[in-house]
Amino acid sequence: MYYQNPNIARLQRSKFHEARGEVLRLDMNESPEGLPEGFVERVKEKITPGLLASYPEKETLTALLAQQNKISERELSITAGSDEAMRLLFECFGEEGKEAVMAAPSFEMYRIYAEMTGMRRRTVEYEEDLTLSVPRLLKAIGPDTRLVILLNPNSPIGTEYREEEVRAVIQKARDRGAVVVVDEAYHGFSSGTFLPLIKEYENLLVLRTFSKLFAMAGLRVGYAAGNEKLISMLEKAQSTFNVNTVGLLFAQELLQDPDLLQRQRQLEKEGHAWLEKALRQDGYRVFSRAGNWLLFYPRRGSAEIVRRLKEKKIFIRDYQNGVLKGWLRVSTGGLETMQRFYAAFCEAEREE
Secondary structure, eight states: OOOOOHHHHTOOOOOOOSOOTTSEEOSSOOOSSOSOHHHHHHHHTTOOHHHHHSOOOOHHHHHHHHHHHTSOGGGEEEESHHHHHHHHHHHHHOOTTSEEEEEESOOHHHHHHHHHTTOEEEEEEOOTTSOOOHHHHHHHOOTTEEEEEEESSOTTTOOOOOHHHHHHHHHHHHHTTOEEEEEOTTGGGSSOOOGGGGGTOTTEEEEEESSSTTOOGGGOOEEEEEOHHHHHHHHHHSOSSOSOHHHHHHHHHHHTOHHHHHHHHHHHHHHHHHHHHHHHHTTOEEEOOSSSEEEEEOSSOHHHHHHHHHHTTEEOEEOOSGGGTTOEEEEOOOHHHHHHHHHHHHHHHHOO
16 A cells, blocks of 8 residues: 555545636635736737746746835745745644644635644634634744744734734744744735834744735735745745746736736725625624625525525635634625625525
């Protein structure tokens, strides 16, 4: 019998393989509208046979990101989405049998990578009012802690940490010899960033992605920022050419078009505000903080709503366990998209 890694053999995974091309995608916090067609066509003109035949070069994008974030290029590593960075940090700084501290609920891949690397998860649960006790989080950091995961804003709830809270976590983790990861996947829809703190703390990594505000989920581009020693470890663990050439090209072009990014922000902001107002006016319980989504509690069972909307070719997310049991989560986009969703949702609530 061939060898099987027991950590991976034990994993319970749910993968999403439904056809998504003809549906309104509001279940994974992708951009429903995507990038403007004119911008996409302009960048496509730069995709030549020679470009596709060449191995990718990350230097241009690295330089642009370093300049915009006011850090050194040696403090930054381009990854295949922030998802690759998550896996690398567990491989580089995790230790089998030791602990990874994180809030719950949280992004599912952190659980998966912890289990893959044989780490024990120590979770700090959100309260019924959807708040998180930072003192309890600090208390969870102990001598066996190797990684502390903070999502800011948290997915799926959307709460954000204050700077003094993050500093307290980083300092305690440093005293215990642990690395702190601040996942800023939704930075473009939040009020601030903790990336500048990498200049002060040698045990801090900040992750970003081009999948959300930048509407490039299909191209898999992200990055990690941290001090040179941490970044050097991630670079050693990467494959030689880990990010595709087309993704790099689109990311470079987007970074040089701040007006387009502002348009993306405004589009989501307008639709988000409209949907939140409509839900509240109709008497629904809504929880809306940072991020390009909102949570609300339907009158009919959440699983039934998801099923009925799927029949209308609209995908949203529900929760069957934990503090979010019975809640729905809908990704937010432009005004027309949100109006289309809400009309279909109201039909799903009324239908017999």
